[in-house]
Amino acid sequence: MKEEILTTQDLHLYYGDKEALKGINLNFDEKGITALIGPSGCGKSTYLRTLNRMNDLIPNVTITGTIKFKGDDLYAPSADTVQIRKEIGMVFQQPNPFPFSIYDNVIYGLRIAGEKDKEKLDAVVEKSLRQAAVWDEVKDHLHESALALSGGQQQRVCIARVLAVSPEIILLDEPTSALDPVSSSQIEATLLNLRHDYTIIIVTHNLQQASRIADRTAFFMNGELIEVDQTKNIFMNPANKQTEDYISGRFG
Amino acid sequence: MNSKTQNKIAIGGLYGIAGLVVLILLALLGYILASGVPQLSWHFLTAPGKAFLKGGGVGIQLYNSFYLLILAMLISFPIALGAAIYLYEYAKDNWVTTTIRTAIEILSSLPSVVVGLFGFLFFVVKLHLGFSILSGAFALTFFNLPLLTRSIEDSLRTISDVQREGGLALGLSRWETVTRVILPAAVPSILTGVILSAGRVFGEAAALIYTAGQSAPALDFTDWNPFNISSPLNPMRPAETLAVHIWKINSEGIMPDAKAISSGSSAVLVIAILLFNFAARYLGKRLYKRLTSA
Ligand SMILES: Nc1ncnc2c1ncn2[C@@H]1O[C@H](COP(=O)(O)OP(=O)(O)O)[C@@H](O)[C@H]1O
Ligand SMILES: [Mg+2]
Numbered sequence: 106m107k108e109e110i111l112t113t114q115d116l117h118l119y120y121g122d123k124e125a126l127k128g129i130n131l132n133f134d135e136k137g138i139t140a141l142i143g144p145s146g147c148g149k150s151t152y153l154r155t156l157n158r159m160n161d162l163i164p165n166v167t168i169t170g171t172i173k174f175k176g177d178d179l180y181a182p183s184a185d186t187v188q189i190r191k192e193i194g195m196v197f198q199q200p201n202p203f204p205f206s207i208y209d210n211v212i213y214g215l216r217i218a219g220e221k222d223k224e225k226l227d228a229v230v231e232k233s234l235r236q237a238a239v240w241d242e243v244k245d246h247l248h249e250s251a252l253a254l255s256g257g258q259q260q261r262v263c264i265a266r267v268l269a270v271s272p273e274i275i276l277l278d279e280p281t282s283a284l285d286p287v288s289s290s291q292i293e294a295t296l297l298n299l300r301h302d303y304t305i306i307i308v309t310h311n312l313q314q315a316s317r318i319a320d321r322t323a324f325f326m327n328g329e330l331i332e333v334d335q336t337k338n339i340f341m342n343p344a345n346k347q348t349e350d351y352i353s354g355r356f357g
Numbered sequence: 358m359n360s361k362t363q364n365k366i367a368i369g370g371l372y373g374i375a376g377l378v379v380l381i382l383l384a385l386l387g388y389i390l391a392s393g394v395p396q397l398s399w400h401f402l403t404a405p406g407k408a409f410l411k412g413g414g415v416g417i418q419l420y421n422s423f424y425l426l427i428l429a430m431l432i433s434f435p436i437a438l439g440a441a442i443y444l445y446e447y448a449k450d451n452w453v454t455t456t457i458r459t460a461i462e463i464l465s466s467l468p469s470v471v472v473g474l475f476g477f478l479f480f481v482v483k484l485h486l487g488f489s490i491l492s493g494a495f496a497l498t499f500f501n502l503p504l505l506t507r508s509i510e511d512s513l514r515t516i517s518d519v520q521r522e523g524g525l526a527l528g529l530s531r532w533e534t535v536t537r538v539i540l541p542a543a544v545p546s547i548l549t550g551v552i553l554s555a556g557r558v559f560g561e562a563a564a565l566i567y568t569a570g571q572s573a574p575a576l577d578f579t580d581w582n583p584f585n586i587s588s589p590l591n592p593m594r595p596a597e598t599l600a601v602h603i604w605k606i607n608s609e610g611i612m613p614d615a616k617a618i619s620s621g622s623s624a625v626l627v628i629a630i631l632l633f634n635f636a637a638r639y640l641g642k643r644l645y646k647r648l649t650s651a
Contacts (some may be wrong), residue, residue, distance in 0.1 A: 164449070191528030201519040204542045206358060214527045217537055263523070272527055 107306070110135045110304050111156065111274060116170035119153055119161065125151045127328040133274075134147075138296060138305040140315035140336065143325035144351070149308040152325070153276050156306065157193040158186050194267035196277040200259035202266070203252035207234075207243050210251045210262055214270040229269050237265035238295040249257020261295060268299075275299070279309040281314065293318050312352065316340050324348045386627065393624025396617045402625070405575055406602075411614040414623050416572040420589060421596040422629075425490060425569060427498035427640050428592070434551065437502055441509035446535050465503035472500045477567035488595040494570025500564045501554055508550030512543045547646035552637035556630045562600035569594030569643040571605050599626050 111133040118126040125148050127305035141149045155168060158179065177223055179189060183215040202210050211230045212220070218353070220226060230247065243254065243269055251261055251262050277296075281289035292314045296305060297316055309315050315322050315335060321332040324345075332345045343349045344348040391480045404414030440461075447453040476496030486492045514540050524534030540547075573596065583590040597605070599622055606612075606619045 158528065161526070187528050187530050189528075190526055194528075195522075195526035197519060197522060197526075199519055201517075201523040203520065203538055213537070214529065217529055218532050244520065266527065284625065348636075 108135045109133065110174045110175055113155075113170040114173075115151075115166070116152075116155065116172065118148075118155060119167040120163070121165045122355045123170055123331075126155070131323060131332050132331060133306065135304055136301060137320040137321060138300045138307060138318055138322045140311060140319035140325050141306065141308045141325060142310070142315050142351075143331075144254050146312065147325045148328045149325050153195075153278055153306065153308050156274070156276055158184075159190075159195065160273055161186060173325050180271050191270050192272050193271035193274040193276060193291045194270065196260070196263050196267055196275065196280050198279040199283055200256055200263055202254075202259050202262050204252055205251065207251045207254070207262055208247040210348055211265050211269050213266065217242065218270075223246065229281050230265075233265040233269040234262070236295075236299060238298065239292060255286050255288065257291055260284060260288070260292060264292075264295060272303070274304045274306065275306070279308050279310060282310065289314070312340075326351070362440065365503055372650040379395065386449065389620075389623050389627050390570045393620040393622075393627075396621030397429055397624060401618075401621055404619075405539060406573060407612060409612060411612055413559055413612060413614075413618065414474050414637055415599060415602060415618070415625065416620070418597055418602040420576070421490070421573060421623065422559055422598040422600070423568070425493050425565070425596060426495065426555060427599055428490065428494035429501060429553070429558055430551070430555060433498040433501045436498075437505035437509055438547075440502075440506045441513060442535060444506070444542075445510045445513040446531070446539070461503045461506055464499070465507065468515055469500055469561060472496055473564040474569050475499070476564065481568060486571075487593070488568065489572030490569060490592045490594060490596045493565050493596060493598075494592075495520060496564045501558050503553050503556070505550065508554060512546035512550055513539060516542050516544055529638045548644060549637045549641035552633050555635035556637075559633065560600050560626055562598070562604050565598055565601050569598065571597050573597040573602070599629075626635065 106178045112127050113131050116126055117124060117131040129151075129152060129211055131344050141153065145150055153318060155172060156179075160166050166225040168180065174189070174193065176250060178184065183205075187214065188301075202269065205213075208230055212226045215229060217348065228326060231240060231244075231299075241259055243262070246253075250296065251259060260283075276332040280345075281292050284292065293314060296307070300318075300320070307319070319336045321333065324331045324339065324347075326347060332339065332343060332348045334344070338344075339348060340352060343352060394585075401414045402419060403416040405417050406415065408415030429629070444454065444457065448457075473496055476492060476499065480486045480495050481488060484497075518536055520542060521534055524538040525531070529537065544618040574594060575587065577585075577587040578589055580588045581590055582588050583592065584592060586594060603619055603622045603626065607613050610619070612618065
């Protein structure tokens with residue numbers, strides 16, 4: 106049996122008095138892709154952002170329950186958010202490269218962590234960009250601004266930037282919803298390559314995308330986890346009526 | 358009257374008003390430059406002034422203006438940068454922050470004469486700094502600080518939050534995100550703000566009359582020991598600036614060519630401030646391009 110790398114138990118999250126997550130129990134095995142689907146506003150992003158403590162930045166958020174990463178409580182007073190975010194990386198809906206060169210974008214995390222060895226940095230840049238399947242397109246303009254790239258290329262540079270700090274888990278919040286279909290399928294191909302080496306959790310509103318790439322799919326509604334199973338089962342043979350209605354397009 | 362004609366009349370009115378403003382501005386600039394530029398010469402820009410005779414220059418005043426400007430910026434920039442970073446990146450939205458913001462707002466609308474008188478009472482008299490470059494630089498700091506803080510805060514605001522999230526999600530600390538991602542991205546816009554405020558400081562007279570003083574003792578430009586009284590670097594000497602000089606000649610100038618010197622000085626001041634503004638635009642754009650494209 107595979108190890109569980111990340112576990113959430115009875116997770117509640119309140120924005121002020123508003124309960125956005127109503128007791129989520131969801132665990133993730135090491136490696137592979139899990140898709141989070143559900144109607145918009147059901148708490149997918151909120152849940153994803155609790156996993157690397159990005160919700161800490163929002164005032165008036167209260168979180169109860171337990172999230173454990175490799176057995177350690179993510180929200181323990183002694184937990185180091187900076188270290189957590191190195192091990193649990195995140196890619197956003199809107200590609201957000203820094204306004205610097207492609208090269209600098211990819212090594213930013215490492216360079217700030219103090220890595221100076223030029224050869225090592227070069228190697229990491231190439232490896233990360235290859236893993237993100239964008240190396241061939243950018244290898245001749247590594248020192249040009251990342252903002253000059255297309256949206257899809259920017260997003261893959263952002264994935265490379267996360268890979269460069271060698272995380273164990275990669276969180277992606279609708280990474281293709283701002284992109285054209287061709288760029289989207291390139292990102293999907295990239296993720297399929299990465300699924301053997303990383304634990305990937307992706308929020309998507311695109312059901313086909315979930316069915317194409319995810320090993321496991323979790324269906325959220327109104328702040329609750331309705332059902333989680335192998336993707337095949339969720340789409341062909343859902344156990345829950347609400348899941349079935351959503352999958353067949355009857356609402357949301 | 359239908360809404361189309363109404364629209365036309367409104368737009369016409371607005372164009373008229375805008376045109377009037379531009380016209381007044383051009384007339385003013387034209388007058389200052391037309392009467393001042395003919396007075397300009399290398400001699401005028403570099404020679405020291407003469408109290409009773411004609412043929413004096415504004416060399417010392419010009420030098421004083423730049424020296425004061427640099428000192429004032431050296432003091433106010435780090436403070437304004439720190440304050441802006443604190444207010445925008447760290448401060449929670451509570452009553453302390455609101456109070457600080459209100460204080461900055463009030464400080465920035467204080468007439469510069471009041472800043473000057475405060476500087477006189479506090480730095481010149483109370484702290485015994487006398488009429489000196491240092492007193493002037495502190496007064497200018499008070500004058501400049503609120504405006505500069507707000508302008509830097511605005512620059513930080515132009516950097517989208519997705520950049521901050523990007524930095525934090527990469528495992529950078531808050532401080533690293535601010536200093537290594539946000540500040541570099543904001544540099545072009547911060548630079549523009551700094552140069553524009555430099556233009557304002559450069560033309561300021563009222564805050565300096567009772568702090569840096571109204572006399573321009575002769576300087577020995579071969580003596581760079583800041584402790585010597587005639588050294589250009591000495592921060593304890595009184596130092597009349599160009600803007601103060603214009604005010605003074607017009608109120609009590611007794612040299613025969615007072616009118617010409619005043620016109621010439623005004624032209625120099627206006628040209629310098631125009632240069633600051635153009636430099637701000639040019640450098641800001643250039644830097645932004647450098648940072649964001651090939
Ligand atoms: N910063 C916030 N402050 C208050 N409410 C929020 C905030 N972010 C999200 N919400 C609310 O929480 C609920 C879940 O939002 P979200 O997690 O973004 O949904 P999803 O990603 O599934 O579309 C929504 O009702 C939304 O309005
Ligand atoms: Mg969302």
